[in-house]
Amino acid sequence: MSNTKTYILAGSNSAMAKETALQLRAEHHKVIEISRSAPENDQQMQVEKYTMGSFPKIEEKINGLVYFPGTINLKSFGQLSMQDFEQDFSIHVLGAVAFVKSYMNQIEKDGKSSIVFISSVAGSVGMPFHSSVSISKAALEGLTKSLAAELAPHIRVNAIAPSLVNTPLGERFINTPEKLSAIEKRNPLRKVGSTLDIANAIHFLLTEQSSWITGQVLGVDGGMNNIKL
Numbered sequence: 001m002s003n004t005k006t007y008i009l010a011g012s013n014s015a016m017a018k019e020t021a022l023q024l025r026a027e028h029h030k031v032i033e034i035s036r037s038a039p040e041n042d043q044q045m046q047v048e049k050y051t052m053g054s055f056p057k058i059e060e061k062i063n064g065l066v067y068f069p070g071t072i073n074l075k076s077f078g079q080l081s082m083q084d085f086e087q088d089f090s091i092h093v094l095g096a097v098a099f100v101k102s103y104m105n106q107i108e109k110d111g112k113s114s115i116v117f118i119s120s121v122a123g124s125v126g127m128p129f130h131s132s133v134s135i136s137k138a139a140l141e142g143l144t145k146s147l148a149a150e151l152a153p154h155i156r157v158n159a160i161a162p163s164l165v166n167t168p169l170g171e172r173f174i175n176t177p178e179k180l181s182a183i184e185k186r187n188p189l190r191k192v193g194s195t196l197d198i199a200n201a202i203h204f205l206l207t208e209q210s211s212w213i214t215g216q217v218l219g220v221d222g223g224m225n226n227i228k229l
Helices: 015-026 082-106 131-151 177-186 195-206
Strands: 006-010 030-035 044-046 064-067 113-118 155-162 217-220
Touching (some): 015 030, 064 195, 155 195
Parallel strands (some): 006 064, 064 113, 113 155, 155 217
């Protein structure tokens, strides 16, 4: 199909990535999945880690990249070790840098291609026990804006910043009715996000629906970034 595009998703075993892949494939796009997990289909590729030299070579032209790998390492500042900070920064930020650098030459410079990063509401809102996550996500948002400026007008670069989403990674925070209720009460829209909420936003930023949007951090968080009730 002439309008078929090729997208690469890193961290494709995440629930958010799987939902995104479903949406893109439903529109007949090609989705190449990269994960540290064992491949489940012929469009998945396994890597040991997200570093330069680890990503598989892909020769074809690419229309979009999405980097999903992340952690939710919530501890008090005193409990966080230097290794915690280094590991989180390596996964969230340096992994994203390596991912984009690995495929920079394959991305179509046609003004329609898009790169999407996954930040967090903690990247811009001060939250207790989020020191390591906040540092990493704030850096990722800085990368988003700088790279968007550098690659304009040929490639758009944006990020989404979710609050807590109902995924296996966040499940421990909502795995009882009491925990779920407490999280919902802190959210202006009184809900926890779904993988569909995130996939919809990523799809929007990948496609030409967002053709006049770059260098932005889109809050997909029920209003937590800007609303205080």
